[in-house]
Amino acid sequence: MVKEALAQEGEIEARLRVVFGRRPELHRFVIQDKAGLADHIDRANLVGQLFITQITLFPQRGTQQYDEVYADIARAITQTVAERPEALRLLCGKTFVRALH
Numbered sequence: 001m002v003k004e005a006l007a008q009e010g011e012i013e014a015r016l017r018v019v020f021g022r023r024p025e026l027h028r029f030v031i032q033d034k035a036g037l038a039d040h041i042d043r044a045n046l047v048g049q050l051f052i053t054q055i056t057l058f059p060q061r062g063t064q065q066y067d068e069v070y071a072d073i074a075r076a077i078t079q080t081v082a083e084r085p086e087a088l089r090l091l092c093g094k095t096f097v098r099a100l101h
Helices: 002-022 062-082 087-091
Strands: 026-032 051-057 095-097
Touching: 002 026, 002 062, 002 087, 002 095, 026 062, 051 062, 062 087
Parallel strands: none
Antiparallel strands: 026 051, 026 095
């Protein structure tokens, strides 16, 4: 049972790591729920269950690039949760960082 859960979590994380292959400028992002967001964020007007935060890009080329990367991450999360509903629970609180070799 534990082995199966770990395999499932690994598969879900692998689906999100694909974004790094499409976006070489992406170095890091975090997936959080409302409770995990910074205190200065007004949670009352937020819609959704998961939020993408702390996106780190290098080199940074402006707002359009950031918006495109954000959209790519959001699509990957949405598709993963649609195909694997348990991903909603497993992705919350995860930090994804590009592995350098």
